[in-house]
Amino acid sequence: MKHETQVRLIEELIGQLDTGTNADAGGFRRNPTSVYVDPEHAAKEWEAFFRNHPQIVGLSGDLPEPGSFMTVDDFGVPIIASRDADGRFMAMVNACRHRGALVVEEERGTSRRFTCRFHSWTYDNGGALVGMPKREHFGAIDTNCHGLIRLPAVEKDGVLWVHPQPDGTIDVDSLLTPELTAELSSWNLGELQADGRMTFDVACNWKLAIDTFGETYHFPSLHQNTINLGFHGNVSGHEKFGRNHRFLLCRRGIDHVRTLPQEQWNITEAATPAYWLFPNIQLIVTDFGAFFIRICPDPKNPAHHISKITIFFRPGTSGSQEELDAHRELQRHLSQFFTDIIRDEDYVMSASQQVTANSGALTHIVFGRNEPALHHYHNTYRAALGMELLPLLSDVND
Ligand code: FES
Numbered sequence: 001m002k003h004e005t006q007v008r009l010i011e012e013l014i015g016q017l018d019t020g021t022n023a024d025a026g027g028f029r030r031n032p033t034s035v036y037v038d039p040e041h042a043a044k045e046w047e048a049f050f051r052n053h054p055q056i057v058g059l060s061g062d063l064p065e066p067g068s069f070m071t072v073d074d075f076g077v078p079i080i081a082s083r084d085a086d087g088r089f090m091a092m093v094n095a096c097r098h099r100g101a102l103v104v105e106e107e108r109g110t111s112r113r114f115t116c117r118f119h120s121w122t123y124d125n126g127g128a129l130v131g132m133p134k135r136e137h138f139g140a141i142d143t144n145c146h147g148l149i150r151l152p153a154v155e156k157d158g159v160l161w162v163h164p165q166p167d168g169t170i171d172v173d174s175l176l177t178p179e180l181t182a183e184l185s186s187w188n189l190g191e192l193q194a195d196g197r198m199t200f201d202v203a204c205n206w207k208l209a210i211d212t213f214g215e216t217y218h219f220p221s222l223h224q225n226t227i228n229l230g231f232h233g234n235v236s237g238h239e240k241f242g243r244n245h246r247f248l249l250c251r252r253g254i255d256h257v258r259t260l261p262q263e264q265w266n267i268t269e270a271a272t273p274a275y276w277l278f279p280n281i282q283l284i285v286t287d288f289g290a291f292f293i294r295i296c297p298d299p300k301n302p303a304h305h306i307s308k309i310t311i312f313f314r315p316g317t318s319g320s321q322e323e324l325d326a327h328r329e330l331q332r333h334l335s336q337f338f339t340d341i342i343r344d345e346d347y348v349m350s351a352s353q354q355v356t357a358n359s360g361a362l363t364h365i366v367f368g369r370n371e372p373a374l375h376h377y378h379n380t381y382r383a384a385l386g387m388e389l390l391p392l393l394s395d396v397n398d
C-alpha cells in the first residue's frame with residue numbers, strides 16, 4: 001500500500017478515535033432475511049457468482065513449486081489447479097476423458113503425472129494425455145483430443161484465478177479495478193508461504209459469514225475478552241473498489257503509531273486491512289503474512305456454508321533464521337487466536353442469525369450507519385443479480 005494511503009487511512013482512524021465517531025454509511029438499510037434462506041435466490045447466486053464467474057482459488061504459495069497441484073470442488077465443476085513442469089499455473093476439469101472418473105482424488109500434493117485409478121489413463125500436470133494401457137485393445141484414438149479439459153487460469157500478483165467454464169474469461173483489472181490491483185500488488189502476496197489450513201463447516205448462509213467481517217461494532221460486545229483487547233471497537237475504515245472493498249480494523253497499536261513521525265507510520269501496526277474480493281474471499285493482511293478465507297456456499301442448502309482458511313507466512317520480513325522462526329511462531333499464534341475467535345464467536349452468531357432467518361420471524365434486519373461495508377456488500381450482489389437495491393433510509397421506525 002502506498003505510504004501516502006497508509007497515512008491517510010491512519011489519520012482517518014485517529015480522527016474517529018479522537019472524535020468518538022465511526023465510518024458512516026449516512027443512514028440505514030433494511031435487508032430482507034429471505035436472502036439468507038430463499039432457495040431461488042441461492043440458485044441465482046450459485047449460477048451467477050460461482051458456476052459462471054471467475055474464482056480466486058488460492059494464493060501463489062498454495063502451489064509452491066513446479067508439479068504442485070490442488071483440487072478444488074467448490075463451484076460445481078471439479079477442478080485441478082496445478083503448476084506444470086515450467087511452473088506455469090494451469091487449471092483443468094478433474095474428469096477423466098475415458099469414462100469420467102475423478103483423476104485426482106487427493107486435496108493437494110506434487111506430481112509430474114496424474115493417473116486415473118479406474119483404468120490408469122495418465123495425464124501430465126498440464127493435462128495432456130500421456131499414457132493409456134492396452135491402446136491396441138482400446139482402439140485408435142487421438143490422445144491430443146483427449147487431454148483434460150483446460151480451464152482459464154490466471155496468476156497475477158500472487159493471486160490464483162480460475163474460471164469454472166472452459167469458455168469463460170478472466171480480466172483481473174476489471175474484476176478488481178486498477179486501484180485495487182495496484183494495492184494488492186504492493187502486498188507482494190506472491191512471496192507468501194502457506195503455513196496451515198483449516199475448514200469450518202457452519203450452519204449459516206455464506207453471506208452471513210461474510211457479514212461478520214464487515215463491522216467492528218460487535219468487538220466490545222461479542223469479542224470483549226478476545227479481539228477487543230487488541231483492537232479498538234467502533235472505529236473502522238471502509239473504501240469501495242467496484243464490487244470489492246477494503247475494510248480496516250483498528251489495532252490498539254495505533255496508540256503508539258500516532259506518537260511516531262509520519263514517515264514511520266505503518267498500516268499493519270495501526271490497523272488490519274481486510275479485503276472483500278467479490279464474490280466470496282476475505283483476505284486479511286497482517287504483519288507477518290495473511291489469512292485467506294474462501295467462504296463457499298452449499299448449492300443444495302442456503303442455510304449451510306463451508307469456510308476454508310489458509311494461513312500464509314511472509315518469510316521476506318525476517319533477517320536471521322532466529323528472527324524468521326520467531327516471526328513464523330508469532331503468525332501461527334495469531335492465526336490460532338483469530339481462527340478460534342471466528343469459529344467460536346463470530347460464526348456462532350452467524351449460525352444464530354440463520355436460525356431466526358430460517359424461522360421467518362423477521363422479514364428484515366437493519367444495517368446501521370456504522371456498518372457501511374454491509375450496505376455496500378449487499379447492494380453489490382443485488383446489483384449483480386439485477387435486484388432492486390436496498391434504499392438508504394434516514395428513518396427505520398414504523
Ligand atoms: S475412467 Fe479414467 S481411466 Fe477409465
Ligand SMILES: [Fe+2]
Pocket residue numbers: 212218223346
Ligand atoms: Fe468478529
